[in-house]
Amino acid sequence: MDVTICSYCRLTNDKVVVNGMEIPIQKTEGPWLNDIYRSLKISYPKFFKMDNLSKAGFLASELLLKDEIIDKENPKKDISIVLMNRSASLDDDRMYQETIEDKNNYYPSPAVFVYTLPNIVNGEIAIRNKIMGETSFYISEAFSAEKIYNVAMDAFSDESISQVVCGWTDYELNKCDVLLLWIRKENQNGIPFNINNIYHLHI
Amino acid sequence: MEALILELKKEIIEVLNLEEIKPEDIDENAPLFGEGLGLDSIDALELIVLMEKNYGIKLNNASEGRDIFKSVRVMAEYIEKNRTK
Numbered sequence: 001m002d003v004t005i006c007s008y009c010r011l012t013n014d015k016v017v018v019n020g021m022e023i024p025i026q027k028t029e030g031p032w033l034n035d036i037y038r039s040l041k042i043s044y045p046k047f048f049k050m051d052n053l054s055k056a057g058f059l060a061s062e063l064l065l066k067d068e069i070i071d072k073e074n075p076k077k078d079i080s081i082v083l084m085n086r087s088a089s090l091d092d093d094r095m096y097q098e099t100i101e102d103k104n105n106y107y108p109s110p111a112v113f114v115y116t117l118p119n120i121v122n123g124e125i126a127i128r129n130k131i132m133g134e135t136s137f138y139i140s141e142a143f144s145a146e147k148i149y150n151v152a153m154d155a156f157s158d159e160s161i162s163q164v165v166c167g168w169t170d171y172e173l174n175k176c177d178v179l180l181l182w183i184r185k186e187n188q189n190g191i192p193f194n195i196n197n198i199y200h201l202h203i
Numbered sequence: 204m205e206a207l208i209l210e211l212k213k214e215i216i217e218v219l220n221l222e223e224i225k226p227e228d229i230d231e232n233a234p235l236f237g238e239g240l241g242l243d244s245i246d247a248l249e250l251i252v253l254m255e256k257n258y259g260i261k262l263n264n265a266s267e268g269r270d271i272f273k274s275v276r277v278m279a280e281y282i283e284k285n286r287t288k
Contacts, residue, residue: 034222045241048222107256110248111220 001156003183004190007069008167008201009060011036011178018063032176033059044128051092051115052176054124057083057169060180061125064165072129078162080133080155081122084148087172088139089118121169133161143168143177145198152193156185168202207279215275218253219246231275247272259287 009018016023016036025032025039033055037047042062050058070076092115099109114120119137126135134155140147152166167180179202183193191197212226221240233239236247247268254260254271260282262268271281 045221045223048220049245107252109252110245111218114245 001153001185002187003153003156003185003193004187005193005197005201006163006182006184006187006190007064008182008191009063009178009180010201011056011060011176011180013174013176016059016063023063046124049111050124051089051112051120053085053087053089053091053118053169053171054115054121056171056176056178057121057180058124058128060167060169060178061128061165064180064182065129070129075130075132077132078160079129079131080158080161080164081125081131081135082138082152082155082164082166083119083122083136083169084138084140084144084151085118085168085170086140086142087118087170089116089120090172092116125165131165134158143170143202145195145202148198149193149195152181152183162186167198204279204283207283208275211275211279211282214253214257215250218249229275231279233274235272235274235278250278254282257288258282258285260285 007019009016013032016025025036027035033052036059040059040062047055047058092112096109096112096116099107099112118139119135122135122137125131136151138147138151148166148168152164155161155164163182163184165180165182168178169180170177181198184190208231209226212229212231215221215229216224216226219242224240229240236242250272251262251265251268254262262271271278
């Protein structure tokens with residue numbers, strides 16, 4: 001089956017690159033991900049409630065799935081979301097732990113608790129874009145182009161799926177490492193979706 | 204009461220991560236849920252935690268929040284009557 005990468009987004013601590021082109025970001029003293037959000041002029045107040053992992057994945061998906069590319073209004077059952085990372089939701093797990101470790105100051109935060117699962121980022125992207133196909137999230141000890149390739153290709157075993165938003169979305173201890181790909185089957189235009197290309201796009 | 208309302212607005216903005224909203228943007232008489240700030244059920248739970256953590260008010264029944272969180276002013280009035288810290 002021929003699958004191509006229609007577009008990709010690389011998001012790290014100092015750069016946002018979409019299809020090989022760096023996106024200019026107005027930097028401030030504030031958090032980098034908030035700077036990206038504001039530079040992109042997105043209007044989605046829920047963004048500020050997200051954890052950093054979801055913010056990073058959400059921003060990359062906004063750059064991949066722009067309004068002119070994807071219809072954000074109508075449900076789509078032919079798109080799947082398959083993501084992977086190394087740190088799961090460790091940042092949030094630690095933050096939640098802080099809210100419950102002191103018996104004399106025991107105030108578990110519901111808003112932090114809801115992000116103590118890494119696959120919440122899939123949900124944030126799906127809700128924003130009305131993507132109704134199956135979503136999944138995998139944990140790997142390290143970035144693996146081969147694993148990403150295999151799990152993304154697996155998504156196409158459901159014949160109703162023609163497109164997959166896939167890739168690596170990792171965020172821990174202020175280190176952002178995201179490579180998000182939008183791939184399609186039987187599409188003539190784009191970069192071939194294979195292990196070698198995934199590997200090189202992540203460098 | 205007005206000082207408490209302002210304090211409450213600042214706390215709500217902080218705990219609910221209402222990044223782009225300033226205290227003066229919040230109408231203390233407007234409903235907190237359903238319109239205006241667009242708060243959701245997780246926000247309601249955070250407000251319950253805020254009441255206990257900052258004012259020592261423990262809501263035993265989550266449905267009590269329905270009346271207490273009608274607006275910032277209603278919330279402030281409830282806090283003034285029931286606060287233990």
